[in-house]
Amino acid sequence: MGEIVNYNLTEELAHGIYVSALVRDLSREIGLSEPAVYEFTLAGLLHDIGKLQLANYIYGNEKIVSPLVVEEMKYVRMHPMLSFEILKERGLSDLVLDAVRYHHEDYDGSGFPSNLVGEEIPLGARIIRCCDVFAALTTDRPYRKRFDIDEAMSLMIDEITHFDMKIFLAFERIVHRVGTKYQIDLPYSDDELLLGETGAAEFMASAAAAPGQKNPYLTRSETWQ
Numbered sequence: 001m002g003e004i005v006n007y008n009l010t011e012e013l014a015h016g017i018y019v020s021a022l023v024r025d026l027s028r029e030i031g032l033s034e035p036a037v038y039e040f041t042l043a044g045l046l047h048d049i050g051k052l053q054l055a056n057y058i059y060g061n062e063k064i065v066s067p068l069v070v071e072e073m074k075y076v077r078m079h080p081m082l083s084f085e086i087l088k089e090r091g092l093s094d095l096v097l098d099a100v101r102y103h104h105e106d107y108d109g110s111g112f113p114s115n116l117v118g119e120e121i122p123l124g125a126r127i128i129r130c131c132d133v134f135a136a137l138t139t140d141r142p143y144r145k146r147f148d149i150d151e152a153m154s155l156m157i158d159e160i161t162h163f164d165m166k167i168f169l170a171f172e173r174i175v176h177r178v179g180t181k182y183q184i185d186l187p188y189s190d191d192e193l194l195l196g197e198t199g200a201a202e203f204m205a206s207a208a209a210a211p212g213q214k215n216p217y218l219t220r221s222e223t224w225q
């Protein structure tokens with residue numbers, strides 16, 4: 001079952017640090033006050049903390065474990081709410097909680113968990129969304145190499161309806177300045193060797209396979225970005 005959801009704490013921490021540094025710069029770029037910058041930066045660091053609980057939930061309950069991709073996606077989609085609940089118990093501010101809870105909402109209403117649209121999505125969540133997607137695209141995955149900055153920005157432009165345009169334009173400016181300097185390189189173990197372009201194509205094909213067919217490339221879910 002380890003291949004269904006492979007939670008890697010080191011990678012998650014590196015991702016959190018990468019996202020939070022971008023969130024800090026982007027929040028300053030759009031002119032937020034330093035207290036707000038601090039809260040959103042914290043949210044950027046902690047946004048995926050619910051994945052730890054999710055991994056325990058999946059591994060700790062045999063009935064929940066299923067090779068079906070659709071099952072995995074169903075549970076992966078719980079992680080923003082799990083992050084929110086963990087942080088709420090610890091008394092974090094509403095600015096942090098709202099940013100974390102809605103960090104997978106898309107501007108056009110196609111995100112999750114609540115299908116919020118436009119400015120219904122809290123500002124902190126719209127900021128994290130941009131930084132989170134860019135950080136994920138510019139990081140190596142087991143089934144593909146990282147995209148370079150131009151490729152990542154062009155992929156984001158292809159899905160521009162997911163982002164708040166004002167936030168995205170400010171993000172373009174900070175990417176021009178800082179690029180991927182906050183990215184933390186991690187050594188990959190032997191069983192996580194990159195599969196290259198062919199592997200990426202096979203991954204995409206197998207992800208679309210019929211329910212019940214196990215996806216050999218799904219060592220870590222793209223949907224967790």
Ligand SMILES: [Fe+2]
Binds near residue numbers: 047079103104225
């Ligand atoms: Fe997430």
